[in-house]
Amino acid sequence: MPASPYLVPGFYDDALAKGRHRDIVGGRWDETGRAQMAILRDAGLLPHHQLLDIGCGALRLGHMAVQYLDPGHYRGTDASLALMRRGRDLELANESRLPLDHLVEDADFSLPGIPDTIDFAIAFGVFTHLPAAMLRPALTSVRARLRHLDTLLLTVFLAPPGHAGAHRQPDGVVTHPDRPPYHRTAAEVEADAAATGFTLSWQAVQLPRGQVLCHLKPA
Numbered sequence: 165m166p167a168s169p170y171l172v173p174g175f176y177d178d179a180l181a182k183g184r185h186r187d188i189v190g191g192r193w194d195e196t197g198r199a200q201m202a203i204l205r206d207a208g209l210l211p212h213h214q215l216l217d218i219g220c221g222a223l224r225l226g227h228m229a230v231q232y233l234d235p236g237h238y239r240g241t242d243a244s245l246a247l248m249r250r251g252r253d254l255e256l257a258n259e260s261r262l263p264l265d266h267l268v269e270d271a272d273f274s275l276p277g278i279p280d281t282i283d284f285a286i287a288f289g290v291f292t293h294l295p296a297a298m299l300r301p302a303l304t305s306v307r308a309r310l311r312h313l314d315t316l317l318l319t320v321f322l323a324p325p326g327h328a329g330a331h332r333q334p335d336g337v338v339t340h341p342d343r344p345p346y347h348r349t350a351a352e353v354e355a356d357a358a359a360t361g362f363t364l365s366w367q368a369v370q371l372p373r374g375q376v377l378c379h380l381k382p383a
C-alpha cells in the first residue's frame with residue numbers, strides 16, 4: 165500500500181475524469197467547509213487578513229473563504245494543480261475573487277511563490293493522510309517562509325501514548341501508526357512544533373471524523 169492514497173498512480177486523473185473532485189477531499193462538503201470557516205474565525209481571521217490553505221484540494225474551505233475574505237486574500241497549495249483548478253472552475257460563486265496564480269502546485273510544502281504577508285494558514289485533513297516524517301519539514305518551511313504569520317491551524321489524528329496498532333477515533337474512523345489515515349501521539353506533534361519554532365496549543369473543538377485541532381504560533 166502506498167504511504168498516501170494521493171500517491172497512487174493516476175489517482176487524481178481518474179477521479180477528476182469521473183467528476184469526483186469533492187470525493188477526492190473526502191466529501192462532507194458543506195459541513196467540513198463550515199467547520200473550517202468556524203475554526204478560522206474563532207482564531208481571529210477577518211476579511212482583511214491573508215489566508216494560506218495548505219493542501220487545499222478542490223476548495224472545500226476555499227469556496228467559502230474566498231467569499232469571506234477581501235478579493236485576492238486567499239491562496240491555496242496542493243499536490244494537484246488540476247484538482248485546485250477544478251474547484252475554482254466549479255465551486256466558486258465569483259472566480260474573479262481568486263486569481264488563478266493564487267493556486268500553487270506544491271507537493272513538498274516548499275511554498276513556492278507564496279508571499280510572506282500571510283496572516284493565517286490552515287492545513288486541514290492533510291497530515292492525517294501523510295507519514296509522520298512529512299510534518300516537521302513542512303513546519304520548517306512554514307516557519308521560515310511566512311514571516312508575518314499569526315497562527316497555523318493544523319489537524320491531526322491522535323492516539324494515546326503507548327498505543328500500538330489501529331485506533332478507533334470518536335466518530336468511527338480507524339487510524340493507524342504506519343498507514344493512512346495516520347495517528348500520532350500528542351507528544352510527537354508537540355515535539356515537531358517545538359523543533360521548528362512554534363508554540364502549540366490544543367483546541368477543544370469537535371471536528372468531522374474526530375480530527376484534533378491545534379494552533380501553532382511562531383515562538
Ligand SMILES: C[S@@+](CC[C@H](N)C(=O)[O-])C[C@H]1O[C@@H](n2cnc3c(N)ncnc32)[C@H](O)[C@@H]1O
Nearest residue numbers: 170189219220221224242243270271288289290
Ligand atoms: C483530505 S484532503 C483535504 C483537502 C482540504 N484541506 C479540505 O479540507 O478540503 C487532503 C488534501 O491533501 C492533498 N495532498 C496530499 N498529499 C499532498 C502533498 N504531499 N502536498 C500537498 N498536498 C497534498 C490532497 O491532494 C488533498 O487535496
